[in-house]
Amino acid sequence: MNTIFEGGITSPKGFLAAGEACGIKKNGKKDIAIISSIDTAVAAGVFTTNKVKGHSLQVTMEHIKSGYSRALVINSGNANACIGEQGYKDAVEMAGLTANLLQCEPEEILIGSTGVIGVPLNMPSVRSGIRLAVQRLSENGGHDAEEAIMTTDLRPKEIAVEIEIQDAKVIIGGMAKGSGMIHPNMATMIGVITTDANISRGLLDKALKEAVKKTFNRVSVDGDTSVCDMVVAFANGEANNSGIVKESVDFEAFKKGVEYVCTFLAREIAKDGEGATKLVEIAVNGASSEVDAYNAVCSVAKSPLVKTAIFGEDANWGRILTAVGYSGADFDPNLVDISIGSLMVCRNGCALDFDEAAAKKILKEKEIKIAINLKKGQYSDRMWTCDFSYDYVKINGSYRS
Amino acid sequence: MNTIFEGGITSPKGFLAAGEACGIKKNGKKDIAIISSIDTAVAAGVFTTNKVKGHSLQVTMEHIKSGYSRALVINSGNANACIGEQGYKDAVEMAGLTANLLQCEPEEILIGSTGVIGVPLNMPSVRSGIRLAVQRLSENGGHDAEEAIMTTDLRPKEIAVEIEIQDAKVIIGGMAKGSGMIHPNMATMIGVITTDANISRGLLDKALKEAVKKTFNRVSVDGDTSVCDMVVAFANGEANNSGIVKESVDFEAFKKGVEYVCTFLAREIAKDGEGATKLVEIAVNGASSEVDAYNAVCSVAKSPLVKTAIFGEDANWGRILTAVGYSGADFDPNLVDISIGSLMVCRNGCALDFDEAAAKKILKEKEIKIAINLKKGQYSDRMWTCDFSYDYVKINGSYRS
Structure with missing residues (x-):
């Protein structure tokens, strides 16, 4: 069982962090973060699949190959x-x-670097920022580090959980940034997971990859993926557990903890999607294959027409069915059921005479669930997205200027 | 050489049309159109690839199999x-x-039927509308028919061209509707091409399919494709040319005419994209394959981040390169050149120190060209799209209500 508490990346033992303003951002906000383990930690990462890769990300992909790391600078x-x-x-x-x-x-x-593309770094600022941040590294610096990695994020995204494994208590902390250009593999997001667990590099890597697949890779804000996305995990062994080196009960508990942290952060990213007013969870059930389930859920989560309808609190399920229709998934339109919240609006591909007032009430909520049952097989998937509002256009019409 | 003139689907000889209001639309606007050839015409069509297909479209797909048709009701x-x-x-x-x-x-x-999904047709209105429209069929009814097929379109889309073939003058007319849910294969669009050419059904089909691929299937407003999209062509032979029955010079001239009509209408659709303030033409050159060229151009044309930046008149080419990066196209990021209008903003994957004022001036225009050269091979593609504005959200947040 996980115990969730207020905290973040410095909650596990032996992690220090700092977040400072060094002048990269014109508005004077914090813009440089360092997360450091007091001793070398095993490290694992998941990186953008975009063919264009930022220079900082390229360096990180090389450095992480050893499997060990002391610190992350963002x-x-x-x-x-x-x-x-x-x-x-x-x-x-x-x-x-x-x-x-x-x-x-x-x-x-x-x-890690995140922000505008195509502008050289102001290195005098970066240098003084790194010096300052190293001086300020502290066990209470997690929140400052989170603030320093935010771009269009409206709120910080942090969490810590405590899990019990056979001979110790282990803490897993996490933070993330991300709000726009969000889509699987991967979004303009940076995620950092820290833990004091004593675990092998291979198993840390495995736990991270499995969790990312189900969480950060199931968030779509606008279908765009960026060139700088990464999720990095550090495990420094300071919890002094006897070491997770095989796929044991302890590993399962650890994996569940990592997944919990990643799920929380992924949902926070969707909720904080640029201009978002609602968190939307799309679930597809009854698909004939894993790929069909993914394609269908992805297509609905990306559709600007579905997302603007949700912003307008309009139960326009025809757009949902249409998006499944062009997803490439194999299904029979005459079998599909669609529910918005607890209200079924389409059965066997046909309109139901549902209560529009009840639908409106559901769509007025801050969190909305859409369930699509293809009734064709046993595969499921789900994805988080947000609605598409005037503010998305406003934020992205003038990001660079 | 094509002679373009004001006209539409009733410009070719032997075509009658009408557009009437029968009460399907709540606002009292025209909502039923009939296009009829005075004698049976050969007919060809291209239909949505969406797995969900509207009922009217299903009937049309069956009826067109014979290759002959008298009329189209929309x-x-x-x-x-x-x-x-x-x-x-x-x-x-x-x-x-x-x-x-x-x-x-x-x-x-x-x-053909276009509009809201999942609501039964008001058949008493439809019946009286068909009766009225048949009574009113006239050689001057083309424009009324166009008005009657519009939904969120802000302006009619019609054209006629005259082409000379060996022994006669042939007229090709066209009209289209479409504004949102627009993306290749196919958009929420209906296109109708009429011609008085005497041409075999097989060659009409071939000319139409080739033209559609390069024109209507190269327009993206929002990446959504609908369940009711179709382009239908009628050729009634009234021009009395001696008959195009093989791939001759006459066939090439005819094909060029059809492509001209379709290009005009496709660009009109992009220009009239829901909420659009600008027509954007994206060109990809130097791709290593046809598929790579298509994937790259499609990815850029769909990106909400690229489209909001254009709305904001912001030369954010990083988003263009990023969209190519996640398109799945094979390319080397270090070779890519990007131009906005005549201004090169990125060379060999790197930022150029371009004149921001000059970029702003280009982006203030109503028609903007973006050219991406992958410098890897010989394949090209191009697509029309529009910018993404507040009004897109407004229009689509309340379409059904």
Whole structure:
């Protein structure tokens, strides 16, 4: 059983963090974060599948290959992407400077950058920011670090859970940023998971990948995926459990804990989607294959017509069925049932004479569930998204300017 | 050479049309159209690939199999989709009634319906509308018919061209509706092409399919495709040319004419995209395959982030490169050039220090061209889309209510 408490990435033992403002963001908000383990931790990561990859992300993908890491440096306000050679050099310099200050190898430092694409990093600011953040590293710095990675996020996304395994209590903490350009594999999001569990690198990697698939890779805000997305997990062993080295009961408990943390953060991202007024959970059941279930749920979650209808609190289920129709999923339109909340609005592909007032009431809620049953097989999937509002257009019409 | 003139589907010889208001639309606007050839015409069609298909469309797909048709009846305001058996019966009745009035076989009548999904047709209105429209059929009825098929369209879309073939002058007319739920294969669009050419059914079909691929299937407003989309072409032979029965010079001239008509209408659809303030043409060159070119152009044309940036007149080319990045196309990010209008903003995957004022000036235009060169191969594609504005959200947040 997980015990959830207020906290974040510095809740597990042996993690320090800081978040500072160094001048990358024009508005003076916090823009540089460091998360550090007091001793080298095993590390695992999941990275964007976009063919274009930011320079900082490229460096991180190389450094994480060893499986060990001391710290993660993240700047917001600039994606450090599409700059050419200089961008890569800047990321290498960030790692080198941090390693020097923390007295470790540059390869033990991971780098994340998020923000505008195609603008060179302001390196004098970055350098002074890294120096300041290393000085300020503290056991209470988790929240500051979260604030420093936010871009268009309206609220911080943090959580910590305590799990019991055979001979110890283990804490898993997490934080994330992400609000727009959100779609599987992966969104403009950065997620950081820290834990004091003593676990092998291979199993940390496995737990993270499985959790990400079901959580962060099941959030869609606008169908766009960015060049800087990553979720990184650190485990430093400070909980002094006897070590999770095989797929045991302890591993299952650990995995459940990681999934809990990732689920919480993924839902927070959808809720905080740019301009979002509602969190929408789309579930597809009865698909003939895993791929069909995914394609169907993905197509509905991405549809601007479905999302604007939800913003307008309009039970326009025809758009939901239509989106399933062009998803590529194999199904029989004459079998499909669709429910909005507890109200079935379409049975066997046909309109039901449902109570419009009841539908309106459900659609006025802040969290809405849409369930689609294809009644064809045994496969299911679900995805979180949000509605599509005027503010999405406003936020994204003037992001760069 | 094509001569373009003001006109539409009744410009070719031997076509009559009418558009009337019969009460399907609550606002009293025209909602029923009939397009009829004075004698049986050869007919060809292209239909939605959505697995969910409207009942009227299903009837049309059956009736067009013979290759001959006398008339097309279209109602707007109701898609006649997802109603169950009654919807199919209603479409059959529409064909039967029209056939009876025009004294032909029901199989010679094609039916189109566009509008809200899941609501049964108001058949008393439809019946009186068909009776009235048949009475009013006239050589000057093209524009009325166009008005009667519009839903959220802000303006009619019509054109006629005259082409010269060896022994005659041939006229090709066209009209279309479509504004939202627009994406290849096919959009919520209906297109009607009429011609007095004497051409075999096989070659009419071939000319139409090739034109549609390059035109209507290269328009994206929001990535959604509907259940009622169709483009239908009629050729009645009234021009008395000696008959196009093989792939001759005459066939090439005819095909060019059809493509011209379809290109015009497709661009009009993008321009009139729901809430659109700008027509955007995306071109991808230098792709390694036809599929890569298509995937890349499609991904950029669909991206809400690209489309909101254009609405905001923000030269955020990073989003363009990012959309190519997740398109699935095979390319090297370090080779990509991107231009907005005549201004190159990214070379070899890197930011150029371009003149922001010049970019702003280009983005203030009503028609914007974006060119992406992958510099990897010989394949190209292009697609029309529009920007994504507050009004898209407004229009689609309350369509059904």
